[in-house]
Amino acid sequence: MDNPDTRSNYSQRLYKKIGYFLIIIVTEVIIFYMFINFLSLKGIDYKLFLFVLPIIAFFVLQRYQKIINFVKESHSQCNSFSIIFMILLLIFIPFLFKDNPYLLHICIMCGLYLITALGLNIQLGSTGMVNFAFAAFFGVGAYTSALLAVNFHFSFWLGILAAIIISALFGLLIGSLTLKSTGFYYALVTMAFQIIFHLLVNNLRFTGGSGGISNIPFPTIGKYSFSSSLNIFGINLPYQANYYYLVLAIALFSLYLAKRLYNSRTGLVWNAIREDEIAAKCQGISVNKGKLEASAIGAIFGGMAGAIYAHYISFISPESFTFHFSVVLICIVILGGLDNILGVAIGAVLLTVIPEKIRFFAEARMLFYGIIIIAVLIFKPQGLVPERIRKYNFLNFKKDSI
Amino acid sequence: MSAYRKRLDLWKGDGKLHQMEILKIEKVGINFGGLVALKGINFFVKEGEIVGLIGPNGSGKTTFFNLITGIYQPTSGNMFFNGEKITGLSPCEINERGIARTFQNTRLFWSLSTLDNVLLGMHRWESYSWFVSMFGRNYTEKKLRENIEESITLLNYFSKELVDKMYQKVKDLSQADKKRVEICRALASRPKLLLLDEPSAGMNPEETTELMDDIRKIKIKKPDLNIILIEHDMRVIKGSTQRVIVFNHGIKIFDGTFEKASNNKEVIEAYLGGEI
Numbered sequence: 028m029d030n031p032d033t034r035s036n037y038s039q040r041l042y043k044k045i046g047y048f049l050i051i052i053v054t055e056v057i058i059f060y061m062f063i064n065f066l067s068l069k070g071i072d073y074k075l076f077l078f079v080l081p082i083i084a085f086f087v088l089q090r091y092q093k094i095i096n097f098v099k100e101s102h103s104q105c106n107s108f109s110i111i112f113m114i115l116l117l118i119f120i121p122f123l124f125k126d127n128p129y130l131l132h133i134c135i136m137c138g139l140y141l142i143t144a145l146g147l148n149i150q151l152g153s154t155g156m157v158n159f160a161f162a163a164f165f166g167v168g169a170y171t172s173a174l175l176a177v178n179f180h181f182s183f184w185l186g187i188l189a190a191i192i193i194s195a196l197f198g199l200l201i202g203s204l205t206l207k208s209t210g211f212y213y214a215l216v217t218m219a220f221q222i223i224f225h226l227l228v229n230n231l232r233f234t235g236g237s238g239g240i241s242n243i244p245f246p247t248i249g250k251y252s253f254s255s256s257l258n259i260f261g262i263n264l265p266y267q268a269n270y271y272y273l274v275l276a277i278a279l280f281s282l283y284l285a286k287r288l289y290n291s292r293t294g295l296v297w298n299a300i301r302e303d304e305i306a307a308k309c310q311g312i313s314v315n316k317g318k319l320e321a322s323a324i325g326a327i328f329g330g331m332a333g334a335i336y337a338h339y340i341s342f343i344s345p346e347s348f349t350f351h352f353s354v355v356l357i358c359i360v361i362l363g364g365l366d367n368i369l370g371v372a373i374g375a376v377l378l379t380v381i382p383e384k385i386r387f388f389a390e391a392r393m394l395f396y397g398i399i400i401i402a403v404l405i406f407k408p409q410g411l412v413p414e415r416i417r418k419y420n421f422l423n424f425k426k427d428s429i
Numbered sequence: 430m431s432a433y434r435k436r437l438d439l440w441k442g443d444g445k446l447h448q449m450e451i452l453k454i455e456k457v458g459i460n461f462g463g464l465v466a467l468k469g470i471n472f473f474v475k476e477g478e479i480v481g482l483i484g485p486n487g488s489g490k491t492t493f494f495n496l497i498t499g500i501y502q503p504t505s506g507n508m509f510f511n512g513e514k515i516t517g518l519s520p521c522e523i524n525e526r527g528i529a530r531t532f533q534n535t536r537l538f539w540s541l542s543t544l545d546n547v548l549l550g551m552h553r554w555e556s557y558s559w560f561v562s563m564f565g566r567n568y569t570e571k572k573l574r575e576n577i578e579e580s581i582t583l584l585n586y587f588s589k590e591l592v593d594k595m596y597q598k599v600k601d602l603s604q605a606d607k608k609r610v611e612i613c614r615a616l617a618s619r620p621k622l623l624l625l626d627e628p629s630a631g632m633n634p635e636e637t638t639e640l641m642d643d644i645r646k647i648k649i650k651k652p653d654l655n656i657i658l659i660e661h662d663m664r665v666i667k668g669s670t671q672r673v674i675v676f677n678h679g680i681k682i683f684d685g686t687f688e689k690a691s692n693n694k695e696v697i698e699a700y701l702g703g704e705i
Binding site: 305418 | 520524529538545596
């Protein structure tokens with residue numbers, strides 16, 4: 028231990044580690060700052076410049092691969108630190124927006140879209156099922172918990188459980204009915220399901236018809252209602268902060284689960300089904316089982332987000348679960364990057380915030396939305412963060428030993 | 430376990446069964462509408478044999494493979510593998526019994542890495558469930574490590590370069606490497622019977638020679654492996670098979686050694702066209 032060589036090695040490693048930490052802190056603070064700026068943008072003003080500048084800087088840095096590689100390396104080497112630091116920054120958001128509940132509302136919607144898109148990514152990205160009925164999964168969750176809460180006075184927590192179960196069953200139903208159809212045909216069948224769902228909730232009496240369901244109660248923990256303002260260390264936060272922390276917790280948990288699924292055998296089997304069904308069958312992979320799993324698990328994510336949405340907005344109507352919403356979700360996954368969880372997260376945040384920020388274009392809003400998507404897909408056809416190859420280097424197995 | 434099961438199967442069998450025959454095909458035929466693709470095929474593979482399957486284009490060789498692996502269901506006849514009836518089973522059940530195959534037009538999992546492709550080949554030895562993947566202990570490291578080491582050994586049978594390319598997408602590999610990875614994937618399921626559908630397609634003569642050596646090497650490493658080989662390159666058939674089956678217009682016209690086949694009148698007619 029007293030060998031000077033190992034000691035200098037040790038101090039070298041320490042310096043490197045400190046360097047990694049500093050890099051992580053700097054990059055994440057920059058990203059966070061950009062995000063905050065972008066959120067609080069009002070029309071075109073000087074803050075847009077603050078948003079564009081780091082992006083230009085990023086493209087300039089692309090020329091210096093060494094720097095980019097070092098940043099990547101530091102994030103992959105100190106993975107847990109970079110995640111914890113990001114969570115700390117995210118926890119800080121309600122304090123920044125305590126006078127501006129609207130921005131907090133956008134953040135909550137980001138979280139909900141993220142959870143839903145993670146579910147869709149399991150089907151569209153991992154298994155290759157182009158599901159145009161995902162808004163229906165979201166809607167099933169929302170209607171389940173809303174109806175139970177309004178008619179039978181279920182609490183939010185029981186309602187979310189029921190939403191998970193019912194949406195999983197709904198996913199299994201749609202999955203089993205579409206087992207035989209693949210590719211374009213699957214897309215077409217799910218489109219039909221989406222339209223059927225919309226028509227049904229619009230016309231059935233117990234779902235409240237086109238008027239929807241209103242006065243969905245707020246969630247409570249014991250006597251504490253989510254509609255009261257949150258007080259932390261003497262700072263009063265708007266009532267949205269309750270939901271923000273709830274959604275943050277569930278979104279982080281969903282991300283964790285999605286990551287685990289991706290790294291597990293299940294994720295690998297899903298990928299095999301996406302790539303070639305006949306080859307998968309001939310390797311002993313049960314394609315039907317894999318597809319049913321993907322539809323049910325994807326639906327669970329969607330249903331969960333739907334239930335939270337219903338209780339947060341406290342009003343739902345068929346107009347929230349239209350075909351348009353399905354298309355937006357598919358855009359999120361394709362734009363962010365198929366089968367890449369980080370990509371889906373980025374896509375969800377961007378496609379939630381951008382429509383809010385281009386409201387000043389009024390009628391031309393959707394036009395700009397479309398232009399942005401086309402631009403991204405021209406310059407980054409694989410999505411913002413392309414699919415990666417699984418690396419098992421955490422094992423450090425010896426390649427030459429055999 | 431398997432020895433016990435084999436004995437059990439022998440007892441259950443119809444009496445005609447011989448232990449030596451690992452695959453037995455009885456009067457198998459298939460029609461697609463009015464088209465008779467295969468008719469009355471009788472066929473067997475003895476334990477430890479490499480059988481070559483040849484015939485002109487469209488003679489039903491690949492259809493025959495599709496029948497054995499369950500992609501098509503035969504319209505008549507029965508198939509037995511290891512004494513067990515496999516007619517009517519799904520492809521994935523047939524793979525679980527120990528038959529693996531490659532495809533004529535190379536069907537890999539294109540956007541996955543070489544290593545992932547081979548790992549997926551081991552599927553029949555994996556027990557996994559979505560619940561364990563989500564909440565349980567993750568795809569345990571020990572098992573994964575074993576699997577990866579086995580994959581690397583398999584890739585090493587073919588060439589060292591293939592091991593270096595294990596983190597490359599298979600669609601970026603050369604045609605010869607793609608074929609090799611596909612054979613590795615099939616071998617990864619530790620099959621008793623391996624069906625190779627034109628493994629040398631798209632290879633140059635040197636690579637074909639290498640492939641022949643590789644097949645021989647695999648055969649030495651796994652002596653109880655049976656192989657059926659479809660091939661148009663007669664050098665490969667001559668160099669690596671013990672017995673040749675010839676198909677023509679969906680009918681088996683010859684069964685015997687390569688030397689006899691090359692002198693058989695009917696076989697020559699099928700390949701070169703007969704006198705009118």
